[in-house]
Amino acid sequence: METFENLxxxxxxxxxxxxxTASNGLLPARTVSAVQQAVRMRAEGTPLGPLYEDVEAARASFARLAGVPAERVATGASVAEYGxxxxxxxxxxxxxxxxxGDFASLVNPFHMRGDLKVRAVPLxxxxxxxxxxxxLVAVSAAQSADGRLADLPSVREAARAHGARTYVDASQSAGWLPMDADADDFLAAVGFKWLLGPHGASFFVAPPDFGGLAPLLAGWVAGERPWDSCxxxxxxxxxxxxxxxxxxxxxxxxxxxxxxxxxxxIGVDVVHAHDVGLANRFRTGLAGLGHEPVPAPxxxxxxxxxxxxRQGELSRAGIQVSDRAGNLRAAFHLYNTPADVDRLLEVLAA
Structure with a gap:
């Protein structure tokens, strides 16, 4: 079995x-090869059946990561469409x-209705x-702006006690934080961040009875027999x-x-331990520099x-991070190393 480091x-x-990675993840070499092969198929006029098989394989893979049957997973392009x-x-x-302050793609669809009461409170x-x-309680599992984690078990318990449903956006957590999509009514996530995919894909987990949702965006692919539904x-x-x-x-x-x-x-549990370990190394180093991050244990x-x-300065030094609302946001994923953390701390200390 290959080790984490070798993979x-x-x-x-x-x-x-x-x-x-909180902005976008790096593409694995195997992903680059798969996209190149797909492009060649289009250029050469090869039948595209295998590419539709890729959609189903991705659906099944996400379902396993989310802990639900593949029959409960829809594929799309953005979180906002499912909201x-x-x-x-x-x-x-x-x-x-x-x-x-939750992410716009999660909250904005509810504001756009115009006749809903949307109430925002501190996380x-x-x-x-x-x-x-x-x-409905709609929340990101991990906040985009600062990484704070929602107390999902408490939110679920409170929602059930009051007859409310829960909708979780896992875009900033799927891929490093284990999911329990079966515990929520609805869950969505994009594929281009911690899931390491190209832009343009999202997943949506619906309840077995579809939760009263109407398939308003349904086209031919939404048919039980898609090729007979054109x-x-x-x-x-x-x-x-x-x-x-x-x-x-x-x-x-x-x-x-x-x-x-x-x-x-690799396993999400392994990725989780690796990513959080690096984040904690950075937090410890920040304390030594006299900086206190937003609490996000x-x-x-x-x-x-x-x-x-300092984002611009760091970028010029070859370190890619984000500037979010005046905060320096660093996101650690499986391809990062302790040397990356130390390099960031070194430049910040200068």
Whole structure:
């Protein structure tokens, strides 16, 4: 069995110190090869059946990572499209509870309805803020801006006690933080961050009874027999969550299939320990420099107030991080090493 180090070394060859997975992940070598092969197939006129098989393989792989049957997973292009489906299913006047400053793709579809009551509270008060009349609690498992983790067990418990549903955006956690999608009503995640895929893919986990959602974006791929559903209304929607699919970006899913296979080979538990270990190394080093990050225990994302202005300087030094709301955001993933952490601390100390 290949070791973690050997697998990673064979797949990633970053030219810089890349600590910006919260923006987008690096592509493994196998993913680059898969995308190139998919492009060649289009250029050569080869039948594209294998690329549709890639979509199904990626669906099944994500389902295993999420801990649900593949029949509950839909594939799409963005988190916002699935938030839109959930928003459309809510009755007028329904209350949606969100965390202050959560990512726009999660919260904006509910604001766009115009007739929902969207209430935002501090993340740490989310569970206690669920009340009678709350219809849905929508929250990111890990906050994009600063890496803080939602207390999902407490949120779920509070939601169930008040008859509310939960909708989790795992875009900043899927791939390094173990998922338990079966514990939530809805879950969505993009594929281009911690899942290491190309841009243009997302996954959505729906309940077995579809949660009252209407497949408003349904085209031919949402049919039980897609190739018999190309003309006129779709006569029979897929019996699975595939009824919520949108026409797939085939090149993207060809690559994402390979990326997910790598994550499964390594194991998310192993990735989690590696990523959080590096983040904690950075937190310890920051303390030695007199800096205090936003408290986010257990997170692979570290956000440091007051240092965002140094992002440009760090970029020129070959270190890729983000400036988010004045904070310096560093995100640690499987291809990072202790040397990357030490290099970042060295430049910050200068």
């Amino acid at each position: 990673v070394r064979a797949e990633f060859t970053p030219k810089q110190t890349f600590l910006n 839109g489906l959930i928003a459309a299913a809510l009755p007028a006047g329904a209350e949606v509870l969100t965390a202050e 740490e008060r989310l569970a206690e803020s669920v009340r009678p009349g709350t219809a 003309y006129g209304p779709v006569e029979e929607l897929a019996h699975s969550a595939r009824r919520f699919d949108v026409s797939p970006a085939l090149f993207t899913y060809a690559g994402l299939r390979a990326s997910l296979e790598l994550l499964e080979e 257990g997170s692979a994302i570290v956000s440091v107030p007051g240092l965002g202005h």
